[in-house]
Amino acid sequence: xxxxxxxxxxxxxIPAVRLKxxxxxxxxxxxxxxxxxxxxxxxxxxxxxxxxxDVYIKFGAxxxxxxxxxxxxxxxxxxxxxxxxxxxxxxxxxSALRVSANGSVFVSEKx
Numbered sequence: 001x002x003x004x005x006x007x008x009x010x011x012x013x014i015p016a017v018r019l020k021x022x023x024x025x026x027x028x029x030x031x032x033x034x035x036x037x038x039x040x041x042x043x044x045x046x047x048x049x050x051x052x053x054d055v056y057i058k059f060g061a062x063x064x065x066x067x068x069x070x071x072x073x074x075x076x077x078x079x080x081x082x083x084x085x086x087x088x089x090x091x092x093x094x095s096a097l098r099v100s101a102n103g104s105v106f107v108s109e110k111x
Contacts, residue, residue, distance in 0.1 A: 017046055023109025029055045029098040033066040036107060039092040044109040045085035050078045051096070053103025059083060059091035066095035075103065080110070 006014045023044065025036040029051065039062065040047065049057070057073045058066040073079075073096075084090025096105045 017110040020044060020109040020111045023111075025094075025107040025109075027094070027096045027105040027107065028102065029053060029096040029105055030102045031098060033095045033097040035062075035064055035093045035095040040083060040090070040109055042090065044090070044111070045082060046080055046110040047083055047094070048078060048080050048108040048110060049073060049094075050106045051075050051103060052105075053101045054099035055096045055103070055105055056099065057097075057105075058095045060093060060095070061091075062093055064091075064093050064095045066097040068097065070097070072099070073105075 006016050008014055020041065023041060027034050027036055051073055053075045055073050056066045056068055056070045058064055058070040094107060
């Protein structure tokens with residue numbers, strides 16, 4: 001498989017992408033679902049997430065609302081996720097809902 005990413009000694013791609021200026025979002029996870037106030041940049045394909053408490057997350061448009069039926073995301077994990085690109089529709093927002101305790105979800109757009 002060809003890649004433009006740097007590779008390690010075993011020729012495995014190293015996910016080396018930089019943080020996008022102006023691409024930091026903070027969502028307060030509470031008893032009611034919340035989402036990022038401003039949309040992700042239209043050319044953003046990867047975001048990173050970090051939650052201070054366990055949350056449910058859901059991607060979608062500006063009206064997306066996370067529920068307890070959505071994906072569980074554990075606290076304390078820093079994780080990269082694709083939000084679109086190529087032939088895949090890009091998500092513009094992420095919604096978060098607390099599991100049991102209020103917290104913050106930090107979202108970083110990458111380029």
